[in-house]
Amino acid sequence: MSVDSLDLIKTFHEVASRGSFSKAAVSLQLSKATASKYVAELERRLGVRLLHRSTRTISLTDAGQRLLERSTYLVSYAEEMMDELREFGSLPKGGLTLSAPYGLVFGGFSDIIATYVRSYPDVRLTLRFTNEPIDLIREGVDLHFGSGTIADQQLIARRVMKFDLVLCAAPAYWERFGKPATLDELTHHNVLQYSAWAAASLAPTRRPDTPVAHRLGIIEVNDPVAVVQLALRGVGIAVAPKPAVASFLANGELVQALDEHMPTDLWVYAAYSERRHKSAALSAMLRLLDRFGLDVQ
Secondary structure, three states: OOOOHHHHHHHHHHHHHHOOHHHHHHHHOOOHHHHHHHHHHHHHHHOOOOEEEOOOOEEEOHHHHHHHHHHHHHHHHHHHHHHHHHHOOOOOOEEEEEEEOHHHHOOHHHHHHHHHHHHOOOEEEEEEEOOOOOOOOOOOOOEEEEOOOOOOOOEEEEEEEEEOEEEEEOHHHHHHHOOOOOHHHHHHOOEEEEHHHOOOOOOOOOOOOOOOOOOOOOEEEOOHHHHHHHHHOOOOEEEEEHHHHHHHHHHOOOEEEOHHHOOOOEEEEEEEEOOOOOOHHHHHHHHHHHHHOOOOO
16 A cells, blocks of 8 residues: 555544544545555554554554644644645635624724735635624634633634723813722723723732732623713723724823723734634635734734
């Protein structure tokens, strides 16, 4: 049998990951018999048994477990490399589905999308804005942009942009209620909190050994545009990403407060599932993100 070792390893990886020769054969577009022969040939070349086989189940040997762990990166890297090489002959095509919280419509994210659309006109781009947790595999999302903690250990994530949060309100609001001197004084104000940033923790206002995390949200809104519009009308103090209010700060319609207490190193990440094959369209987006290297102030 003259079969490339990478093909044998890829077949083993599919069988081990799916726990079935039949399922692996369907995924690889091989017959079940061929998939079985490929794994047997790999075992012969390595001189070690990789799978325990029975009539109904298969399980990994110690050597098989080690190869599965090592081959995950190898198979993914090989597929990504092949996609990149194919792109030299043609631009990515097909569909790419992205999801993100509503707040990312401001600033650098829109620049990324605009550049991608101009660079890859044959890709059909779908954008889903939501503040709710999503299951990338179940909902067919290729790449998710978000912030905070990543709960799913099967997601591969990278930081793509940094942003500042600001506290700001209309001059009329400050004239009526006064500016807070400390974070503790925010309890006496109407704070307009965009729900995607509801877990934001601000700098401690007491001694360093007794930090206090302030969870803002007297009025919680799930639309960042509404937060800004309410602040402009003097309803309360907006907690918002700086790009969302930059123009209003510049023309004086909104005025900042407590600048020294606001977090300046909040990151947006881009995450995709390691269980989902990286298409040429997704690989192109990831390379674009690396090129942007955004630091949104």
